[in-house]
Amino acid sequence: MMPPLVLRLNMEKADGRRLRLWLPLFVLWLVALPFVLVSLPVVLLILALLGRKPFAVAAAYWRLFTALPGSSLAARGRGVWFHLELI
Template structure:
């Protein structure tokens, strides 16, 4: 399993029926975060040792949370617009 790679956003304006269909590339965020995560890893390990957390197990848990975001859907229906966000 991988973290969600795309956020599909649909925005419909009810006044004129215009529809916007946007694919947001979330994988770019993960790619940008990866070097930062590697730089931060030694500091995170030190903090984990001080606080007493099993840091690698916790990071594994965090990865599981990110991977589980696949399939999350948010739908907002208002008088003027209808918005749907779908993580895939």
């Protein structure tokens, strides 16, 4: 179970101009990791105080996050085509 590592964006216009973009999301996760590690106990504590199941909620969000790879959206119309994909 891995979070999305790369966001791939392809765009093409009717005149042939193309844009291909690979966004390395893993860099973003590496930057965000220390903040998550610091804030996670606080969030879990707040959830526990609110009477929620903190670990079940955290696990559900993690599952959602790691299920994102493979998602894709492609659209074509009016001389433009684009494709967005999480890898």
